[in-house]
Amino acid sequence: MKTILDFEQWPLDLLIDYVLKIHHRGIREQGPELLEQLQRVALAHKADAPDLQKVVDHFRNSLEDLDMHLQKEENVLFPFCMEMYESYRNGQQAPMFHCGSVQGPISVMMAEHADETERHNRIAQLTNDYTAPEGTDDDYREAMRGLKEFREHLEEHTTVENEVLFPMAMQVEMAGR
Numbered sequence: 417m418k419t420i421l422d423f424e425q426w427p428l429d430l431l432i433d434y435v436l437k438i439h440h441r442g443i444r445e446q447g448p449e450l451l452e453q454l455q456r457v458a459l460a461h462k463a464d465a466p467d468l469q470k471v472v473d474h475f476r477n478s479l480e481d482l483d484m485h486l487q488k489e490e491n492v493l494f495p496f497c498m499e500m501y502e503s504y505r506n507g508q509q510a511p512m513f514h515c516g517s518v519q520g521p522i523s524v525m526m527a528e529h530a531d532e533t534e535r536h537n538r539i540a541q542l543t544n545d546y547t548a549p550e551g552t553d554d555d556y557r558e559a560m561r562g563l564k565e566f567r568e569h570l571e572e573h574t575t576v577e578n579e580v581l582f583p584m585a586m587q588v589e590m591a592g593r
């Protein structure tokens with residue numbers, strides 16, 4: 417059974433720390449391992465499952481785009497959100513973001529989340545919702561299970577950010593103006 421965490425009750429700094437340690441780290445650790453496994457499976461099943469190479473290509477592109485996305489969050493957006501939150505907690509005026517409001521970068525992050533959701537929907541279609549064909553080997557089944565788990569993890573990541581962290585950051589910015 418999956419534990420349900422009430423992220424809306426968390427302070428912004430703790431939520432950012434959670435996203436970094438659980439989601440960002442998870443994507444970076446699981447993604448490359450899964451890509452290697454998918455490449456092995458695609459090579460082994462080249463004749464009977466030609467769509468697997470498309471899955472590998474989509475997943476590789478996803479990891480490349482996610483790496484850039486995570487870097488933008490870690491190096492630009494989250495440090496600014498932490499600075500804003502610290503000012504808010506200390507009763508100080510919120511600092512100005514270099515491009516105006518925090519809404520701008522948040523909109524970019526949300527658009528990138530939508531792009532990844534669309535890409536992973538395509539992967540789900542290509543894999544028949546992560547179903548290994550009858551009679552395939554354990555490696556194939558494990559790769560499909562891994563893809564499904566990766567997608568679920570990514571969906572949780574985007575949900576936590578889009579529905580809780582980003583609105584919270586915008587509220588903190590408004591409260592500090």
